[in-house]
Amino acid sequence: METSVFSCWVLFLLIYPVVPMCLPTEFTLFVEKPECDYCVAINTTICMGVCFTRDSNMRDIFRSRFVVQRSCTYDKVEYRTAILPGCAIDSNPAYTYPVAISCHCGACRTDRDECTLRLNSYDANCAKPVRRVYPYPGQSNYMIPF
Amino acid sequence: ICLFVSILQVSAVTTMGCLKSAAVTLLLLFFLLNVADSYPNFDSSSMSCGECSLGLNRVFSRDRPIYQCMGCCFSRAYPTPQTAMQTMAIPKNITSEATCCVAKHSYETKVDDITVRNHTECHCSTCYYHKLI
Numbered sequence: 001m002e003t004s005v006f007s008c009w010v011l012f013l014l015i016y017p018v019v020p021m022c023l024p025t026e027f028t029l030f031v032e033k034p035e036c037d038y039c040v041a042i043n044t045t046i047c048m049g050v051c052f053t054r055d056s057n058m059r060d061i062f063r064s065r066f067v068v069q070r071s072c073t074y075d076k077v078e079y080r081t082a083i084l085p086g087c088a089i090d091s092n093p094a095y096t097y098p099v100a101i102s103c104h105c106g107a108c109r110t111d112r113d114e115c116t117l118r119l120n121s122y123d124a125n126c127a128k129p130v131r132r133v134y135p136y137p138g139q140s141n142y143m144i145p146f
Numbered sequence: 147i148c149l150f151v152s153i154l155q156v157s158a159v160t161t162m163g164c165l166k167s168a169a170v171t172l173l174l175l176f177f178l179l180n181v182a183d184s185y186p187n188f189d190s191s192s193m194s195c196g197e198c199s200l201g202l203n204r205v206f207s208r209d210r211p212i213y214q215c216m217g218c219c220f221s222r223a224y225p226t227p228q229t230a231m232q233t234m235a236i237p238k239n240i241t242s243e244a245t246c247c248v249a250k251h252s253y254e255t256k257v258d259d260i261t262v263r264n265h266t267e268c269h270c271s272t273c274y275y276h277k278l279i
Binding site: 021022025027029030031032033044046047048049050051052053054055056057058059060061063064067068069070071072073074077079096097098100103106107108109110112113114115116117 | 195198201203206212214215216217218219220221222223224225226227228230234238239240241242243244246247248249260261262263264265268272273274275276277278
């Protein structure tokens with residue numbers, strides 16, 4: 001039994017360096033609409049981690065040709081909808097947000113993503129009272145009532 | 147390598163009760179990939195990550211070493227905040243933030259009449275070529 005446990009640890013140490021570092025990560029999204037009374041906290045997953053990049057010794061001449069620049073971004077995305085509470089009757093209380101199913105190190109797709117140049121802190125400050133939305137277990141891409 | 151192979155063989159024999167032969171083969175493959183990752187020119191962008199630092203450029207290092215910055219830097223992608231979405235000309239649902247390993251300091255030098263920049267210090271900073279347009 002002890003030999004098997006030791007063997008498993010040795011195998012784990014051999015595998016560990018090749019474990020990918022860009023992974024789906026739990027994240028709390030704060031949504032505040034002017035026509036709604038609450039700031040809603042929604043649990044979702046985003047892509048976060050580290051990716052290999054490399055600069056070029058001839059960037060002045062060849063620019064991006066020998067440069068490796070990748071970012072941790074969404075691979076497979078699922079969109080879910082939450083109904084925000086306390087919204088005006090004539091307003092649209094639905095809020096659709098992306099959920100990361102898988103992530104990868106790749107180029108930033110300008111057709112889908114806003115590719116910013118620098119890291120910014122996510123502004124989660126709510127001016128209104130915060131309420132949480134909890135999805136039903138196993139629910140996927142459905143309307144999530146509060 | 148022989149020592150690691152022997153350790154792996156012993157481990158394979160002793161864990162045969164809980165691992166099938168196909169899984170053992172897969173583990174051997176991961177080990178070989180790990181060995182290959184130890185070579186500096188191996189592009190392991192989706193696998194293991196080392197710190198952003200100076201690495202030897204074997205192509206340009208002839209009579210003297212030429213270094214280039216390489217390594218892993220932090221990046222993330224998340225749903226675009228509502229306040230930011232309202233200011234966008236073309237609203238995007240996802241915001242991607244990235245930093246890339248680039249030279250902080252470098253100097254110009256010649257290698258076989260080719261002008262190159264020898265990197266002397268690296269850091270994770272602004273990415274300029276990570277967009278897919």
